[in-house]
Amino acid sequence: MSRITTPFDATTTAAEVLRGIDLTGLRVIVTGGAAGVGAATSAALVGAGASVVLAVRRPEQGERTAGRLRADVPGASVEVRPLDLADRASVRAFVAGWTGPVDVVIGNAGVMATPELRTPEGWELQFATNHLGHHGLVTGLRDALRAGADRTGRAARVVALSSAGHHTAGIDLDDLMFERRPYDPWVAYGQSKTANALFAVEATRRWAADGIVANAVHPGGILTDLSRHLSHEQALAIGIVHEDGSPAEGFKTPEQGAATSVLVAASPLVEGVGGRYFEDCAEAVPASDDRPLVGVRPEALDPESAERLWDASDALLATR
Template identity: 60%
Template structure:
């Protein structure tokens, strides 16, 4: 299988990805779209003509994001449209309510929302929070919207797309099936995060394996290093120690802007170069190369795209959420 290369780079912005594309009539859902790369992903898609739904936890943040995007894109004035709807990945009733309220086809689902390196926390079901939020919530949402995605493919005559936001954090851990919920091993916030990001990549493999014949393909994305609300659980000292910020809180110049961080998601979601492509992992607006020890922070590990691991994860996820 030939690696998919592109004319873009790590410095490419989401607006540059959609430059010249007409997304009129494309219906897209972006989870976690009230801030960070989520709102920038939505902004560029609306500017290119798409009808975008921001799936957000808090109504007030959703409305602020809608107003921001409308102000910058001229929503309804030759561009696409944007609206917000409530969805909390930790509350199964909101997932089902969101899916039940959806009417008609869906062309793209972008599973953008996520949390990182949280203190040890359990959901009411007893599940570890990062695995539950980052993977299980999106697993349940995608399955609830599967019919809409299939309808989107049938209506357009091209495959619908699911974009699953993984991370270079998947390097930290495979899915540890013997103790996914840290019931017997000591909890480590970065191992838990890494496991959830591996799950995000394996989910894209699983969707493609199971839904491709119905016209739905999925790929995983590493957006790059960006300072956003994702880092809200990290103490300042840890961010200093990692070299992410200086004493004044200024981000490391190597970090991407939010527009650059949104570029790979937008590319995988709508660009013609990704037509018919599934079960792959992208970074810096191109398909990632296999992980190498000398390429720190880049590449995809084999276990994150392993079909057998994906099957095992799918079975576990169905067991947990149905």
């Protein structure tokens, strides 16, 4: 299985990836599609003709973004629907309210490095939001994705936004919620991002025969509202900003960060591909100790862990 490369790189924007591609008729859901990388992802897709649903926790923010998209692209098909990924009832309501096929789901929304917070079920917030919410959403939309594949004759696609943060931690299947080990915000974030990659592995294994594939994406370092839980001092200490608050060298714009997402979501260059991890508009190389935070670690693609995590996630979401 050869590694997938493209003519694009870390400096490419989402609009450049989709240049010349007509997405008219494609129905796409983008979680967190109203801000940051999500908004840039939505803008590129709308600009290429796709019909985009912004699935957002704050509908008023979504409507502002939708208004800008409609102003920029006359006749654009943009809809806003409420979705709180940390709330099972909200996820179920979104799924129950969906009708017709869907061609692409982009799991863009997420939280990072939060203090120790828990949902009403007692679930650790980063795992619940970044992984479990998306797991419930996509599994709930399986029939709609299958219908999308049947309608177009091409694979329906799921894009799971992971992160280089997955290098920080694998999956502790015996203590997913930090009930026995001390809570660490970066370990919790890393675990949730490894979970995103494993979801893509197992979704492809289970659903490829239905015409559904999933891949994980690292968008790159982008200074967005995702870092809102970090103080200026913390952001300085880990090297993501300068003293004046500007992004550190090597950071991408939101439009560059969205490029890998739209490549995996809509480019013919990755048609039918699933179960892989992409960064900088190409399939990632295996991680190595001499290049920190570059590439994909083997535990993020481990099929046994992926299957066990899927079953554990189903069980958690089924509990009352």
